Each structure stands twice: as structure tokens, then as C-alpha cells.
Amino acid sequence: MSNNIELNTTENSNEWINWIDEAITKHYFKHYEYKHFNDIQEIGSGGFGKVYRANWKNSDKFFALKSFFNLNNATVKEIVNELRLQREVDFHENVIRFCGITTPDQEIQNDNPKKYLLVMEYADSGTLRDYLKENFDNLTWNEKLKLAFQLTHAVSCLHDEGIVHRDLHSNNVLVHQNTIKLADFGLSRRIEEMTNYQERLFGVIPYVDPKVLVNQRNDDNQQSYSLDEKSDVYSIGILLWEISSGHPPFHDKPYDQSLAIEILQGLRENPIPDTPENYMNIYTDCWNSEPDNRPPIKQVVSELKAIIAKDPNTTVRPSKHLLNTNTAEVPKSNMYNSFHGELSQIIQEFGTMNTKEMLSLMPSNDQTNKIDENKNYSVIVDKIIEDILNMRSNEKQEILSYLEEQNTTPQEIFSWLLNNQQNSNYIDLLGNFYYSGIGTNVNKQKAIELFQKAANLGNNIAQYDLGNCYLYGIGVNIDYNKAFELFKKSAEGEYPEGIAQLGNCYDNEIGTSIDREKAFELYRKAANLGSIPGIGNLAYCYQYGIGTDISEHKAFELYQKAANLGYDIAQCRLAYMFEIGDGIDKDMDKAYHWYKKSAEQGNRDAQNKLKRFKIRKKHSSCKIN
Numbered sequence: 001m002s003n004n005i006e007l008n009t010t011e012n013s014n015e016w017i018n019w020i021d022e023a024i025t026k027h028y029f030k031h032y033e034y035k036h037f038n039d040i041q042e043i044g045s046g047g048f049g050k051v052y053r054a055n056w057k058n059s060d061k062f063f064a065l066k067s068f069f070n071l072n073n074a075t076v077k078e079i080v081n082e083l084r085l086q087r088e089v090d091f092h093e094n095v096i097r098f099c100g101i102t103t104p105d106q107e108i109q110n111d112n113p114k115k116y117l118l119v120m121e122y123a124d125s126g127t128l129r130d131y132l133k134e135n136f137d138n139l140t141w142n143e144k145l146k147l148a149f150q151l152t153h154a155v156s157c158l159h160d161e162g163i164v165h166r167d168l169h170s171n172n173v174l175v176h177q178n179t180i181k182l183a184d185f186g187l188s189r190r191i192e193e194m195t196n197y198q199e200r201l202f203g204v205i206p207y208v209d210p211k212v213l214v215n216q217r218n219d220d221n222q223q224s225y226s227l228d229e230k231s232d233v234y235s236i237g238i239l240l241w242e243i244s245s246g247h248p249p250f251h252d253k254p255y256d257q258s259l260a261i262e263i264l265q266g267l268r269e270n271p272i273p274d275t276p277e278n279y280m281n282i283y284t285d286c287w288n289s290e291p292d293n294r295p296p297i298k299q300v301v302s303e304l305k306a307i308i309a310k311d312p313n314t315t316v317r318p319s320k321h322l323l324n325t326n327t328a329e330v331p332k333s334n335m336y337n338s339f340h341g342e343l344s345q346i347i348q349e350f351g352t353m354n355t356k357e358m359l360s361l362m363p364s365n366d367q368t369n370k371i372d373e374n375k376n377y378s379v380i381v382d383k384i385i386e387d388i389l390n391m392r393s394n395e396k397q398e399i400l401s402y403l404e405e406q407n408t409t410p411q412e413i414f415s416w417l418l419n420n421q422q423n424s425n426y427i428d429l430l431g432n433f434y435y436s437g438i439g440t441n442v443n444k445q446k447a448i449e450l451f452q453k454a455a456n457l458g459n460n461i462a463q464y465d466l467g468n469c470y471l472y473g474i475g476v477n478i479d480y481n482k483a484f485e486l487f488k489k490s491a492e493g494e495y496p497e498g499i500a501q502l503g504n505c506y507d508n509e510i511g512t513s514i515d516r517e518k519a520f521e522l523y524r525k526a527a528n529l530g531s532i533p534g535i536g537n538l539a540y541c542y543q544y545g546i547g548t549d550i551s552e553h554k555a556f557e558l559y560q561k562a563a564n565l566g567y568d569i570a571q572c573r574l575a576y577m578f579e580i581g582d583g584i585d586k587d588m589d590k591a592y593h594w595y596k597k598s599a600e601q602g603n604r605d606a607q608n609k610l611k612r613f614k615i616r617k618k619h620s621s622c623k624i625n
């Protein structure tokens with residue numbers, strides 16, 4: 001196959017194309033030089049375009065390139081929608097990553113309209129269906145459980161972000177290096193709008209929530225059903241069965257109307273002999289005909305985790321997104337918070353805006369960077385490094401507010417830092433400004449370079465910052481060993497946040513083996529040194545007996561402390577303790593108070609909880625202030 005991939009734009013698409021061009025120029029998407037791709041092979045084709053595997057710079061690195069048959073305005077909108085959803089969750093290890101965009105060579109596109117290909121992480125084993133076909137006979141039960149865990153974990157992450165997949169089947173789940181990579185959730189929303197929806201539906205009939213089939217039967221033309229999280233849980237039930245059997249459900253029957261009717265009447269696949277009973281219970285609960293009887297995905301995740309935890313031969317690496325599962329909340333690193341930056345915002349609003357508005361939202365390069373000779377910038381900068389950097393959950397906002405108090409613009413500090421790179425703290429801070437787009441445009445590559453430079457100089461803060469980039473795969477490929485080594489160095493330098501993250505590594509098998517006692521000790525040390533996430537994680541250890549005995553009292557005290565210090569995750573956990581009366585007196589007013597505080601800082605779990613509180617308040621006389 002040649003490198004000439006067909007992709008045409010149609011009329012009226014220019015404004016969106018221009019928008020993509022502009023976004024590339026301003027480095028909002030990473031742009032990959034097309035000439036560096038070689039050995040391009042078609043590996044699949046879907047409803048919207050083709051997928052190719054491409055080698056990068058003759059190295060051992062491969063990407064998947066996604067083309068579009070018809071790049072018109074509507075398709076570009078869909079692409080951006082896909083990128084928007086992707087960005088919400090692409091820090092998750094089990095979700096396929098969007099890497100950037102490439103434009104085929106100019107000579108290839110001499111027909112004027114621009115062509116774009118999405119550059120995606122490549123999954124070397126293809127779809128889960130193919131993977132099971134090839135490898136099932138060699139899979140141990142532990143490995144099957146891990147696949148099930150990773151899959152449910154990724155879906156749980158989607159649900160946390162308010163995304164319903166709606167099209168979960170074994171051809172939409174990819175596998176790379178024996179690890180699940182969920183794909184195609186960006187397409188799910190439009191599936192229902194497709195003209196060939198019925199046809200498609202039959203192609204995946206065993207995975208589809210039977211509630212949808214009822215609606216289809218009642219009214220063939222109007223799609224009055226609505227696929228929701230419970231529909232995803234149904235599909236998960238089927239997929240868990242598929243992982244236990246190695247083949248698609250009802251593979252010896254035609255996927256037609258009579259199968260749909262049988263499923264509606266309660267037909268389900270038979271359990272495979274030797275399936276652990278608790279695993280079987282999980283998937284049968286998931287595929288219950290009645291959506292309200294299906295467990296929430298979080299429960300499925302923790303039940304699978306519990307099965308795995310009981311087996312000492314099985315180790316699961318939970319995604320960093322849910323380092324502390326069980327309760328609904330998730331500890332976020334500061335790095336992760338800033339990941340949802342300006343581009344996400346721009347993309348979020350894509351559907352409702354015109355291109356002019358969008359371009360005006362993009363930060364421009366002609367900021368005035370005047371430095372006031374009379375100001376003592378080093379005092380301001382030192383204060384940021386000491387008190388704000390990596391210490392607060394909404395770091396960027398905190399820095400901006402502090403600068404406002406100091407009557408100083410972010411651009412002034414950025415310019416000052418550019419001229420003062422003699423000390424590794426300032427190098428690291430400049431990296432953080434590029435990272436979060438403070439006083440400049442977001443530039444992750446620059447940020448990484450600066451973190452690396454300062455880390456090489458032995459700067460413990462930079463080692464921690466860079467460690468997070470490797471942990472979450474931000475600006476670099478995920479590398480747990482590197483993350484662990486960097487946190488270790490940072491911890492050796494007694495940097496409290498580095499110590500807390502090292503604890504996290506031992507807690508969650510990141511670049512090292514699990515050692516819960518060590519994790520507990522490190523959290524304790526970090527907490528004593530003032531690390532707020534350290535305090536929160538220590539509380540969590542006491543709450544669930546991780547590396548120590550359970551002490552709800554201590555957990556409560558520590559959550560309270562971290563919550564008072566403004567830590568949104570601790571506020572949400574504290575609220576939860578008040579809500580369910582976990583070791584303390586139930587107090588719905590206090591629960592509401594802390595959920596509200598946490599939600600105000602953007603904590604999604606707290607926001608969801610608050611919504612439920614409000615609904616309950618509407619429907620009952622429950623008093624909430």
C-alpha cells in the first residue's frame with residue numbers, strides 16, 4: 001500500500017478546516033509530519049473511514065491513523081466531538097489515546113482540499129474479539145479476570161466523566177500488549193442518528209440492552225428509548241461472559257429478529273464450566289433484563305477487584321485514575337487537573353460556537369510582557385514555589401489569584417522566568433507555566449524539556465513533576481518504571497509530594513511491587529511533612545485498613561484536616577462519611593456542606609452527589625440547607 005491515503009473534504013468545510021489548521025499552528029494538537037510515517041498498512045474499516053497501521057520514523061513505534069471517507073463540516077464536528085470525549089478520559093491506561101493529527105504530503109493533496117488523519121495509539125492485538133480468538137486457549141483465569149477488570153475500569157472512568165459508551169461490543173474494545181484499550185466512544189452518540197441504525201443494531205444484537213429492543217419493537221421509526229449507563233452495564237455483562245468463553249455470544253446463531261425476540265424473552269448464554277461462581281454472579285447481575293436490578297459499574301469494578309485480591313497469584317494494576325477506589329472519589333494530581341486546560345474548553349464549546357469565537361478564545365502570542373523594574377519578582381516567584389506549586393488542588397487558579405493580589409500579570413512572571421533560569425526551581429516553574437498555560441500558551445513538550453532539565457540538576461520538585469508526566473502519559477509515553485524512579489529520587493530529597501507519590505507507587509504497583517505497609521509509612525511521612533494528598537491518602541489507609549488497622553476515627557480526623565485545608569477529594573470523602581454515618585454520626589447537613597465545598601472546586605463526584613441530594617430534596621421533605 002502506498003502512503004497516499006484518500007481523504008477528501010467537501011464544500012463548505014473550510015471554516016472548520018481553518019480551525020484545525022489554526023489549532024495545529026498553535027500547538028493545541030500535536031502535529032505529526034506525515035513524511036515520517038512509513039510502512040502504512042490498512043488494518044480496518046468502519047462506518048466513517050479506514051484505519052491504518054503506520055510505522056514512525058523507522059523505529060519500533062507504531063501508530064494507528066484514522067481516515068475519514070468524507071471530511072465535511074459534520075464529520076469535522078464529529079472528529080472534534082471524539083477528541084473532546086477522548087480528552088476527558090485519555091489519561092486512563094485502558095482507553096486508547098488520541099495523539100494528534102497528521103496531514104498527508106502537499107504533493108498528495110494537490111487537489112487543494114486539506115486531508116487530515118487522526119493519529120491514535122496503536123493496539124497491537126486488534127479487537128478483543130480477535131485477541132480472544134487468537135489467545136484464548138493460553139489465557140489463565142487470572143489473565144481473564146484482569147481483562148475484565150480493565151474493561152470495567154475504563155467504562156467506569158467514562159461514566160465518571162458523564163460519558164455513556166452505548167456501543168460496547170468486542171469489536172470496539174482493542175487490546176495492546178494484553179491490556180484492554182477501550183475505543184470508539186466518541187462515535188457512540190451519533191450511532192443512533194445513523195440511517196442504517198437498525199441494520200447496525202442487528203450486527204451487535206446480543207450486546208444491546210433488551211430495553212432498547214422493546215422500544216424498537218413498539219415503534220420501529222421513533223427511537224424513544226434512551227441508552228444510559230445501565231445499558232453499558234448490560235453490554236459489560238455480555239462482554240464478561242465473552243471473556244470467560246473466548247467467543248462472541250450466540251456465535252452459532254444468526255443475529256436476526258428471532259434472536260432479538262428470544263433475548264427479549266430472557267435468553268442468555270450458558271455459563272462456561274470452571275467459571276468462578278462470583279464472576280458468574282457479576283455478569284448475570286449485569287445482564288439482568290431490568291435495568292434497575294443491574295449494579296452500577298463502580299460496584300462491578302470493586303467486585304472484580306475483590307475476586308482478584310483474594311487470589312494471591314493475581315496482581316492488578318488499577319489505573320491511576322482510581323488510585324483510591326471503593327468510595328466514589330478519585331485523587332487527582334495537580335498535573336491531571338491542569339490537563340483539562342484551554343484546549344478542552346475550546347473543544348467543549350465547539351458544537352455551539354462559530355469559528356471566530358473559537359479563535360478568539362485561543363490565547364494569542366502577542367501578549368505584552370513588560371517587566372516592572374521596581375518590582376521584586378523573585379519574592380513573588382519564591383512564594384509560588386513554596387506555597388502553591390503542587391500544594392493546592394486547583395493550582396493554576398491559585399497562582400492566578402495570588403498574582404492578582406500582587407498586582408502582577410502572569411505574563412510579567414513568565415517573562416521574568418525566561419530571563420532567570422539560573423536556578424533549577426525557576427526552570428521547573430517555567431515548565432509549570434508552559435504546562436498549564438500561565439502567561440503563555442500551553443506547550444507540554446516545552447514543559448517536559450524543562451522538567452527534565454531541572455530534574456537532571458537534582459531538583460526534587462521537578463522530579464515529582466516529571467514523574468507525574470510519566471505516570472499519566474502527559475507529553476510522554478506512560479512509563480511506570482520511570483515514574484517510580486523519579487518519585488523515589490524526589491522522596492529521597494524529602495519532597496513531601498514526591499514521598500506521597502512514592503507511597504502511591506507501593507500502594508498501586510506502579511513501577512514496583514505492592515507493599516501496603518511501605519505505602520502507609522510513606523503517606524504518614526508525607527502527611528507529617530504537610531502534603532495534603534498525603535493526609536488524604538493516610539486517611540484512606542485508616543478507613544480501609546491499608547497497611548495498618550482500620551480506624552474510622554483517625555480516618556475521619558485526617559479527612560477533616562485535609563478538607564479544612566481545601567483538598568476537594570478529602571472534602572468529598574468526608575461528606576460521604578457524614579452521609580452514610582461511617583464511624584461517625586450521620587449528618588446530612590454536614591454531608592451537603594462538604595459535597596458543596598468539593599463541588600465548588602470542580603470535583604465531579606461531589607457535583608454528582610449534590611445533584612442527587614437536590615433531587616432527593618425535591619422528592620422528600622429531607623431538610624438540606
Ligand SMILES: Nc1ncnc2c1ncn2[C@@H]1O[C@H](COP(=O)(O)OP(=O)(O)OP(=O)(O)O)[C@@H](O)[C@H]1O
Pocket residue numbers: 043044045046047048049050051064096120121122123124126127171172174183184187
Ligand atoms: N487504534 C487502533 N489500533 C489497532 N487497530 C485499530 C485501531 N482503531 C481501529 N482499529 C481497527 O480498525 C477497525 C475499524 O475501526 P473503526 O474505529 O474505524 O471502526 P469500527 O469501530 O469498526 O466501526 P464504526 O466506526 O462504524 O463504529 C477496528 O475494528 C479495528 O480492527
